[in-house]
Amino acid sequence: MYVYDEYDQQILNERVAQFKGQMARYLDGKISNDEFLPLRLQNGIYVQRYAPMLRVAIPYGLFNTAQMRRLARIARDYDKGYAHFSTRQNIQFNWPELSRCPDILAELAEVQMHAVQTSGNCIRNTTTDEYAGVIADEVVDPRPYCEIIRQWSTFHPEFAFLPRKFKIAVNAVPGQDRAAIQVHDIGVNIVRNDDGDIGYRILVGGGLGRTPIIAEEIRAFLAEEDLLTYLDAIIRVYNQFGRRDNKYKARIKILVKALGIERMRELVEDEWNRIKDGEGRLISAELDRVKKHFIDPEYRQLTNEPTELVEARASNPAFARWLQQNVKQHKQAGYAIVVLSLKQKGNPPGDVTAEQMEHIADLADQYSMGEIRSTHQQNLVLANVEQAQLFALWQDAKAKGLATPTLGLLTDMICCPGGDFCALANAKSIPVAEAIQQRFDNLDYLHDLGEIDLNISGCMNACGHHHIGHIGVLGVDKKGEEFYQISLGGSSGDDASIGKILGPSFARDAMPDTIAKILDFYVAKRIAGETFLEAYRRIGHDSFKEAVYGKAH
């Protein structure tokens, strides 16, 4: 992974000092609440329902065990002993004291971590595929490009006060998209052109929230060196012309809709043509420098399906099930990608205790070369595990509640913190997730259902990505009471789509039954091998609606 050099470290250290000073001036009464707001946001600090929340960046979801142990220590020393992995591959602490946040940031800087631009109207953490660098079918490892974007976006002097937050996601796998780039402000699709050159297809104006929109293509192919100048040009146009009068209309997607993609392209290309050959253009020395941090580790010469694995699988059905569901194929023979689930029953999705964090670090050190990835589905990945070690790893992980074999299944839900923590919430989301986990806890049934993305958000801000869940749940407020609206047919993949609202919303205690009706209908109607999403697309929205609400009269 990327290791800071003296420049990176100096910039981060100076940031820590800057915020320390800002906090002191704030506590001194020299900065008003309103004026302190963007300063603390750009250092990851929200004021939540009950306490501040600190969101720490995990750039493109990659971190090491020293960092994980430091996060665990922070959870213990400054918080209530746990933390929460978010849908943007970041980690959040829910109970730090405001005045101690500068100390936490200093602790983070010691392990090359920070909370820079994890909130506020600026360029946020760039996200990517959690299997980057270890799957066979990617065009190229996307992480060096993410790191280059990270550096370019960090304290960008021109883009600290954009109309609204700005999210960039990168995907490098043809025909598959685990980074949901079509619902980001900018989606960078790394591709090869007909000449075999690496470059990018650039999408713009996707997003969720109040107005969910699938991004449009602004450029079919951009050369490898042109990445940053093109990003500069897009965001410069947005910074000048994006709406600032209404925060619900301030994202770039609204600008793109208002101008039309052709006009947007014209403006961007005009500015880009001016700067593209300037010194802002990437150079191969820099690409090489950053890529060097992401070269393959020294893999051992191994073969697939070693006897240890084959025997353990044959004799242990629970292990076999976990293998089938939570272990993915690695590009290197004899290795595997393991997903540790943070969705065990009774646990708010994405939450981990300090003890679990330390245990995960131990697992990563012992089995996976000391690195961990976080996923936008709020799980963790050990990306370099020898197949011969899988059984031992599974036993270890299981003992700590990290081996729930439900990856991609109904109970592998995405869920935002909701009304239990978040000041913006219309409704709680965690209790809905828990009720669904309780109701559907039969593993045979879950496996029989197959792949279903169930995503829950506590309000229109859609942090739980409900629009792109095959089943989406949105908390709404009905005369002061918490209700839940269901949508069906969303997808975050390469065939991204926005879910369609099913009908009137439900009270919380009716939710498990309602989900059951939807699932029963799917099971009754599916044809062999058909996933929930495929069946929904074939059978149609109205049939599902009827199954839930009865025939319209």
Place this chain on the structure above:
Amino acid sequence: MAKLIKENAFVAPDQWQLRGDEDTVTDFSIITLTRWQAEKEQLKSLAQAGKLALHLTSDQTADVLADDCHHFALICIDFPKFADGRGYSCARLLRERYRFKGDLRAVGDVLIDQLFFMNRCGFSSQALRDDQDEHDALAAFSTFSVSYQNDAHDPRPLFRRRA
């Protein structure tokens, strides 16, 4: 009364005065873009003498002024609220696209924690809001000793400067 910073140091207020569209334009007037566009020909001699300045509101983008920027000794870009970031792009475009060489001033809701970025985007002076601490303000100019991106002062991003 805002406190004037020029090239990272506090200086006495200068003689520039903002004029409404009905006021008479005299030496060292700051005029609106509307007025400039309407009375360009009459105002050119004053501009030639280096005694005319322009005020841009935050929704007046650099491309509207474009090469006309060279008529002015001073251009003021307004920040109606500190969180309105349009002025940063306007400044960079005036400096880097239209090659404006005169004094570029941030006016309006100008606070300490914007100074570093303003400086990088090409502002040469700032009318700091009067309640801001002078000592803290000067310190803000050296918040970071190194930056990743290129800016109005250095066209090279860090990747062209890394040893």
